[in-house]
Amino acid sequence: MSVIKKPNRRDFMKTTGAAFGVPYVITSAALGNSERPAASDRIVMGGIGIGNMGRGDQGAFLNRKDVQYVALSDVREEVRDKSKANIDRHYNNGDCKAYNDFRELLARTDIDAVHVATPDHWHAIMVIEACRNGKDVYCQKPETLTLREGPLMIAAARRYGRVVSGGSQRVLEDYRKYVAPAWAGEFGKIKSINVNVGPLPQLCNLPGETKSEAIDWDLWLGPAPWAPYNPKRCSGSFSINGASWRSFSDYSGGGMTDWGAHHFGGATFICDVRDQQPYEVNYFDNNDEKYLAYRYQNGLTIYHNKPRTNQLMIEGTPGEKLAPKPVPGYKGEGGIYGDFIECVKTREKPFRDIESAVNTASLAHLGNIAYQLKRSLKWDSVKQEFVGDAEANRMTDRARREPWQL
Amino acid sequence: MLDTAFDALKTFDWGSDLTALAPIEDAATASHGKPEARQDLENRLIAALKGTLTRDAQDYICRKLANVGTAAAVPALAALLVNKGNSHMSRFALEQIPAPEAAGALRDALPKVSGDLKVGVISSIGARRDTAAIPALSGLLNDADASVARAATLALGAIGSVESAAALQTALRAAGDRRLTIIDAVLKCAESLLASNQIANASSIYKAFNDESQPRIVRLAATRGLLACASQPAVRSI
Known part of the structure; x- marks a missing residue:
């Protein structure tokens, strides 16, 4: 067996430094010390979308000694200014660059990795563009807005050998108590599990209002249909009931994808089907009790909102005990963020590798489409299309507003 | 009920109550598998789209035609492709209507639009993977x-055929600073070819980029591609 030596970061800097003839002035800060790696061993990062979740993500990366945070992008001026000030204060310098347009950040060749926490309608474009620019990506959940986006994001990550992690710390951290016995075989073969999450996304028809903030509205909308500014339309609050973009179908899959990323993610982890998608979604409407049953090739059923059934209620096989298997977890130190950074260094797949994250998001999208069409659907996960349902296939993607393109 | 909803559309605008349009939503769902009801709904939507409506109401109709539109809706939608305020939502429908007339309308619009609108039309052609558009996109x-x-480059990459790859490879010779974008599109073509079991064609593309003169990230992608080709049964048996 031949072994290919992976170039480390120092090798890479030597190579690129030589190639571009970059003068390399070694400062004491660059050399590092026992507390902090040398500059050449730090991951140089930037962030796109620094609102609610982005601010939290930024803080997590900023506080890591093995990360040098150098740039951010946000369409809100106040967010940009505050965030830059925060980073400059952290490093006691004025080096952080703040951009309105994410493309300027992604074009920088000195940045190794970015985190993306914009509204969902931007994720695919940004992740793919980041991969094209040779960057690793931590993308907040839900990673996709449409079914078509997922495979394209995975392909871009694989094409360029990028480490792309989805979000949701809850998948591992909240559901350990179920995962541990499930993977220990204590439930026997799991027949079904129930996920209670919602609501569905809604069309947004809020009236236009005078802008109450300095925001690049056209860039906030990006690939989404044009609509007038309204603070509720673009609020980054965690509301999924009409007071934030998370509620609206042009920007989000609603509660199905927003909380579904956690709950469906947890359910698929418990049942060890994170690498799969269902082949069928059955729609039930019994006396206005609407619910779904996702069918998997291994016989598993994941219910959604099954009446009178608790969150993550597991139906196992009583009396049966399966052979235990090791439970995957985070690599490195520092939770899901540490997992991503460790994988950036080692080039391993992160816990929430983009493929697994896309599978979770797709589960929610399939459900949204079944509820919207009010009928059961068959899904070919290889072809990524509905079987025998041309109308459902029209809902796997949507045209992006010019000039945005996948 | 449906009549009332279409009446509401006449004055529908940002801030209007969406529930007034619920019967249209219901009709779209209920008419599945009922050709006459579906055609009636589509005819009503087309007629409304030809009338005088707000942009919001036009957008709403385009959303519905994306779900239920057929070739019959294409002329009304195509007329909007050249309007700055309507072009996107026209594509929102045309991109999803399976009828070849929809693809034809997008191709026909290419010489009529410029700038961002042209970028949009090109992106929809790419999303439809319209092989008949390869000559126009190549140009x-x-x-x-x-x-x-750039849009034409990405669209040819999305189409992912031998012909679109060839057009991109020709353009690569004089690519200048667009080189990496074109290579990305060619690599996408190789992935599509590999996925459709055209391994020799995919392998040929990867080999061309597996060269010391290419940037490191491109060589990495080419190496990965070649490994993927080598793992295919047809190659293994050689």
């Missing part, structure tokens, strides 16, 4: 408008 690869040239 735009060196367009004076860099955004148009």
Whole structure:
């Protein structure tokens, strides 16, 4: 067996430094010390979308000694200014660059990795563009807005050998108590599990209002249909009931994808089907009790909102005990963020590798489409299309507003 | 109920109550598998779209035609492709209507639009993977408008055929600073070819980029591609 030596970061800097003839002035800060790696061993990062979740993500990366945070992008001026000030204060310098347009950040060749926490309608474009620019990506959940986006994001990550992690710390951290016995075989073969999450996304028809903030509205909308500014339309609050973009179908899959990323993610982890998608979604409407049953090739059923059934209620096989298997977890130190950074260094797949994250998001999208069409659907996960349902296939993607393109 | 909803559309605008349009939503769902009811709904939507409506109401109709539109809706939608305020939502429908007339309308619009609108039309052609558009897209690869040239590049990559790859590889010879974008599109073609079991064609593309003169990230992608080709049964048996 031949072994290919992976170039480390120092090798890479030597190579690129030589190639571009970059003068390399070694400062004491660059050399590092026992507390902090040398500059050449730090991951140089930037962030796109620094609102609610982005601010939290930024803080997590900023506080890591093995990360040098150098740039951010946000369409809100106040967010940009505050965030830059925060980073400059952290490093006691004025080096952080703040951009309105994410493309300027992604074009920088000195940045190794970015985190993306914009509204969902931007994720695919940004992740793919980041991969094209040779960057690793931590993308907040839900990673996709449409079914078509997922495979394209995975392909871009694989094409360029990028480490792309989805979000949701809850998948591992909240559901350990179920995962541990499930993977220990204590439930026997799991027949079904129930996920209670919602609501569905809604069309947004809020009236236009005078802008109450300095925001690049056209860039906030990006690939989404044009609509007038309204603070509720673009609020980054965690509301999924009409007071934030998370509620609206042009920007989000609603509660199905927003909380579904956690709950469906947890359910698929418990049942060890994170690498799969269902082949069928059955729609039930019994006396206005609407619910779904996702069918998997291994016989598993994941219910959604099954009446009178608790969150993550597991139906196992009583009396049966399966052979235990090791439970995957985070690599490195520092939770899901540490997992991503460790994988950036080692080039391993992160816990929430983009493929697994896309599978979770797709589960929610399939459900949204079944509820919207009010009928059961068959899904070919290889072809990524509905079987025998041309109308459902029209809902796997949507045209992006010019000039945005996948 | 449906009549009332279409009446509401006449004055529908941002801030209007969406529940007034619920019967249209219901009719779209209920008419599945009922051709006459579906055609009636589509005819009503087309007629409304030809009337005088707010942009919001037009957008709403385009959303519905994306779900239920057929070739019959294409002329009304195509007329909107050239309007700055309507072009996107027209594509929102045309991109999803399976009828070849929808693809034809997008191709026909290419010489009629410029700038961002042209970029949009090109992106929808790419999303439809319209092989009949390859000659037209190839002709735009060196367009004076860099955004148009980039859009054509990405669209040919999305189409992912031997012919689109060839057009991109020809453009690569004089690519300048667009080189990496074109390579990305060619690599996408190789992935599509590999996925459709055209391994020799995919392998040929990867081999061309597995060269010391290429940037490291491209060589990495080419190496990965070649490994993927080598893992295919047809190659293994050679």
